[in-house]
Amino acid sequence: MKLLISISMLYVTSAAVARTFTVTNSCPFTIWPALFTDLNVAPNVPDQPTGWEAPAFSSVSFTVPDNWKAGRIWGRRNCDFSTVQGPTSCATGGCNGGLLCDPHTGTGVPPVTVAEWTLQGDGNKDFYDVSLVDGYDLPMSITNNVGCPVANCPVDLGPNCPSVLQGPFDSTGFPLGCKSACFANLDGDPQDSANCCTGSHDTAATCPSSGVEFYSYFKGNCPNAYGYAFDESSEALHGLLQFTTRVRLHMQNLDYDQLYTDLTISTNVPDQVTGWEAAAFSAINFTVPDNWKAGRIWGRRNCDFSVNPGPNSCATGGCNGGLLCDNTTGTGVPPVTLAEWTLQGDQNLDFYDVSLVDGSDLPMRIDNNVGCPVADCPVDLGPDCPSVLQGPFDSIGFPLGCKSACFANLDGDQANSPDCCSGQFDTPQTCPSSGVEFYSYFKGNCPNAYAYAFDESSNTALWTCDSGKSADYTLTFCPNTTATATSFGNASLSTPSSTTSSSGGTSSTTGDPIIVSRAFSDARQGVMCTLVVALSVGLGLAIALT
CATH class of the missing domain: 2.60.110.10 (Thaumatin)
Known part of the structure; x- marks a missing residue:
């Protein structure tokens, strides 16, 4: 055989x-x-x-x-x-x-x-x-x-x-x-x-x-x-390749955090487990390699790992492996908002973005401590999402996400699709934003996010920072949201005065206070958040053709 x-x-x-x-x-x-x-x-x-x-x-x-x-x-x-x-x-x-x-x-x-x-x-x-x-x-x-x-x-x-x-x-x-x-x-x-x-x-x-x-x-x-x-x-x-220098990464909020590294690119991984629970308003600090490549972080929602842990354990962003995403195949199931990094990339620049290419499930913001641009999608895109893209839904019918036109397969052929920029549409010239269905919904609400496969042309999708500045980055889920006066079940949401660090101590709250609105009422138990680090450097695991 x-x-x-x-x-x-x-x-x-x-x-x-x-x-x-x-x-x-x-x-x-x-x-x-x-x-x-x-x-x-x-x-x-x-x-x-x-x-x-x-x-x-x-x-x-x-x-x-x-x-x-x-x-x-x-x-x-x-x-x-x-x-x-x-x-x-x-x-x-x-x-x-x-x-x-x-x-x-x-x-x-x-x-x-x-x-x-x-x-x-x-x-x-x-x-x-x-x-x-x-x-x-x-x-x-x-x-x-x-x-x-x-x-x-x-x-x-x-x-x-x-x-x-x-x-x-x-x-x-x-x-x-x-x-x-x-x-x-x-x-x-x-x-x-x-x-x-x-x-x-x-x-x-x-x-x-x-x-x-x-x-x-x-x-x-x-x-x-x-x-x-x-x-x-x-x-x-x-x-x-071996590297020793590290960059500090700070992440705020949410319930289940996940880290994934695509080992086909590099074996350099962040100093953090590939999955953990992060209660509402919590924060965690960890380091990533100074030359981290193709890294991703995202949040999962409405998860239950008690039965058959895997991609279906969460309503959004689930992965192979369950709570701990598999090291080699643990990418997240759309729709999911992604934070992406490549550090020390071309011309000694850090590249980073908030990506809606796989749809959206949570508002998100990336900022830093050296004055480089902010990448964000601060809007909950679920409630007003076009009906053909809306979902999945929670038990009361509230939309937890908004699919991309590609993932929703609106044009019927994901292998040859202007929505997916695939097949005969696989270049920026043959796949302009004007040909991607509902691009304006995502980009109009989140102008500083990466809204489709070739969104570099918007000049407000992929952001850079001089690697020589050694920026530390903060990722915040649900930034700038405002709370309603609603009491969610038996739990009322309030803003904490301190956060717990990965070392177990406390520190003053950084970034905007995370005050959860009705759109994220499930955060009374902690919103599902997944930190996933994806590293894929063009097959470092390979045989050289000599």
């Missing part, structure tokens, strides 16, 4: 402008391949839907941009999209969106074998790998037509998988996958884990392969695959 993914280059002129990828299912059963591009790294996407059905022994060919960045392809097993369209639609590899994985949050649920690419990367090299960092669900091989090395995992790792990692299983009890020791949470703390290379184990020196449980099972069977987070040391992969 083998899933074979081959790559070749298509030369159109004197320089290659596209590559041809051929995905072949050599398995004797149907699979459902999926495709994802981290749009925080680059906007260039393949000419192919983000998910499709692949019958046994079938092939499909398509083109990808010659400079495709942070791209991944994987196979999903035992899928049924007839009743549920989401991460649980498949036994392995399911994604937000269903058959068509969401272009912003549609990473695959582990265990899953992943093929990864960054084309025209550092040193003008293509980087690629077959990754077992998220576990295994299908054998896989990446070949090419120019004699570069083969990356593969040609062995079915399910049947002989260690029992503590084995699964999920099909209806006959046959193992469809083999989890990583990190995803299986064998050491009990994924935020400070030798298996996950997190916390005190977040460098190559403190997270050697010898400390990763069952590394030898994966690497011994698949020596040409990426076996754990720092497998560059196996000499099959390259590109490790």
Whole structure:
């Protein structure tokens, strides 16, 4: 049984402008391949839907941009999209969106074998790998037509998988996958884990392969695959970067906070767990790397992690993993307002924005201590949201969010959509704001927010700050809201005089007081807030084409 993914280059002129990828299912059963591009790294996407059905022994060919960045392809097993369209639609590899994985949050649920690419990367090299960092669900091989090395995992790792990692299983009890020791949470703390290379184990020196449980099972069977987070040391992969300087980040308000780092970009992660409860009016301080890349923070609402923790645990912003978003696939389910950062980016600038590209679920503001511009969406967009975008709703019918036109799929084809800036609309020229439905609603209410995929042209979407100023940033949820005189159930809301820091002490309240209005009455128990750090640096986990 083998899933074979081959790559070749298509030369159109004197320089290659596209590559041809051929995905072949050599398995004797149907699979459902999926495709994802981290749009925080680059906007260039393949000419192919983000998910499709692949019958046994079938092939499909398509083109990808010659400079495709942070791209991944994987196979999903035992899928049924007839009743549920989401991460649980498949036994392995399911994604937000269903058959068509969401272009912003549609990473695959582990265990899953992943093929990864960054084309025209550092040193003008293509980087690629077959990754077992998220576990295994299908054998896989990446070949090419120019004699570069083969990356593969040609062995079915399910049947002989260690029992503590084995699964999920099909209806006959046959193992469809083999989890990583990190995803299986064998050491009990994924935020400070030798298996996950997190916390005190977040460098190559403190997270050697010898400390990763069952590394030898994966690497011994698949020596040409990426076996754990720092497998560059196996000499099959390259590109490790280490950084030590940190930036202080301050976050205010809300109930469940979350942190996520996309390890395909960088292994540098903030000094904070990937999920925690933050009661109403609370604040927390933590540090992030001084060169943090593609970082995200967002808030989740109306969460319940007591049953089947995962993307459906929250009304908005839920993620793979539950309270603690999965380190590699834990992006948030739209609609969700995002705060985004890249520190020490091009021209030694910090880049940051409040993004409505995935819709809106909470007002949000980013400010700083060095006088750089404020990015914000201070308005609750739910109540007046156009009816075709409004929702989800709480138990009394109050709108908790406002979807983007892309996520609502208003034009019927997310893979070729002016609302999504995809397919033939994948450039600023072919996807102007005038072609995006309801752009004016989001941008008119939140002129300092990033309202669609190419909103840089508005000049009030993506903000910068000289990295040399070493800014500390404050993210505030529900800024500048005014309270009504309403008493919410058995709890009346008031403004606190102090906040609790991450070290357990108290400090004076900073930023605007967070006085919760009717729109956020659920904050009497604390509004659901998720801090998610997403790092995706064009496949640092990759094989160099030499």
